[in-house]
Amino acid sequence: MPLFLDLHHLPEGITAAHVAEMHQADLDIEHKYNCRGLTYWCDEVRKTAFCLVEAPNKQALIDLHENAHGAIPTRIIEVNDTIVESFLGRIEDPEKSKNVKLNIINDPAFRALMVVKLKTKTLRTKDFHLLKAAVRGYTTSIKVLTAKYNGRIAKQEANTFIVSFDSVTNAVHCAMQILDTHHNVITPDLEFKIGISAGVPVTNKDSIFEDTINAANYLSDIIKGDFSISSVVKDLYEGENQNKPITKASIHVLNTKEEDFMSLLMDYIERVWTQPTIKVIDFEENLGYSKSKLYRTMMHLVGKSPNVFLKDYRLEKALLLLEKQHNNISEIAYRTGFTSPAYFSKCFQKKYGILPSNFTINT
Incomplete structure (x- = not known):
């Protein structure tokens, strides 16, 4: 049976206890709609709640909520139980305390997501096997450090890791130690790129944490420097650490305007990068920037001109295809x-x- 995660916006005055009552009301009549409520998350601060429910379809879930307590979800997405557990840490209610009628769960489902990328800088033929060995070593260290800081590897694909943390502080400190480990070992052909963003699992997108994953992915992929974080991550870190600011100079903190530009740029690039006729003027027209402003913004944020950025983006995509060896040059x-x-x-x-022909011969 399909598994769904829904989003509820909570009115003022609604507490975790109220949401627990609604969850129990769902459980009391779920059999009538062939549903099974697995668990929920409640965030009193951000006024959101999320329900994880097995149901025949979205309409059955809506009917269950409407008849149990009248709270219709704002958004429903279909999810996979393994992915939900990887990002959120559980797919069932925690064990209820003894002698307590309601299982009140104070877990906001708001997560810090860290994307770590091991990016190839050079491909000297004689170093292919050493490069692969280095990647294996770093993969092991990333997994060890993730566990040390109570993170969960939600996804690993090639040399990219998506890691979920309940605490922003743990995410930031884990990233710092990953970079320190890398800098203490001389591997000139590789570089680490890390981005951290934070958000909720259900938005207007179709996949779990899609907005947050995209933001962290962009931060780790295109922003200059080794380690970039969103403004939300900065604010949350300071909130968790008694307003102690992030002082490490190597951390690039984007402001909201820079984040907006990053999203705008990547939304455009991902639509057009395969088209050979794209020129700088197309960037200007589609992003709404003058030639000089676009160049200044790109150099400040990305460290590359639009032309160089597009070419490097294409080359990195080409390298991925070469590694898969699904196509000729x-x-x-x-x-x-x-x-x-x-x-x-x-x-x-x-x-x-x-x-590229030498790469395909030696891999």
């Missing part, structure tokens, strides 16, 4: 927006130190 060149295989090979060699 000509196909990859055209799929990633390059005008010819020869130009693609030239750009690839300039960025990574070898021709």
Whole structure:
């Protein structure tokens, strides 16, 4: 049976105890709608609640809530139990205290998500096997440090990790130690890029934590420097640490305007990066920036001009395709927006130190 996670916006005055009563009301009549309420999360501060329910379809879930207590969810998404547990830590109600009628759960479902990327800087032919060994070593250390700081690896794909934390402080300190570990070992062909954002599991998107994952992914992917965080993460960190500011110079804290530009830029890039005809003027027109303002903003935030950023973005996508070895070099060149295989090979060699043909031979 499908599994759904829904979002409720709570009116003023509604507490975790009220939400516990609503959850119990669901459980009392769920059999009438062929549903099974697994658990819920309640955030009194942000005035949100989330219910995890097995149901035949979304309408059955709506009917259950409407007839149990009248609170219709604002949004419902279909989820996977493994993913929910990875991000939120559980898929069932915690054990109820003895001699307590209601199981009042004070867990807000608000999570800090850290994206860690091991990015390839160069691909010197003689170092392929050493590079792979280094990646395996760093993968182990990331998993160890994640556990040390009470994080959960929600997803691992290639050399990218998405880690969920209940505490922003733990997320930030874990990231710092990952970077310290990397800097203490000389691996010139690799770099760590880390981004941390925070948010709720259900928004207007179709997937769990989609907005937060996207933000953390962009922070780890395109923002200059090794470690970037959102303004929300900064504020929450200071709130958890008695207003002690983040003073580490290596942490790049984006303000809200910079975050808006980042989202705007990536929304556009992800739509057009495969098109070989895209030029700087297209950036200007679609982002609503003048040529000079766009250049200044890109250099300040990303550290690259629009042209260089687009080319590097395509090359990183091409490297992923080469690693999968699903296409030949000509196909990859055209799929990633390059005008010819020869130009693609030239750009690839300039960025990574070898021709793409040598990479496919040695991997």
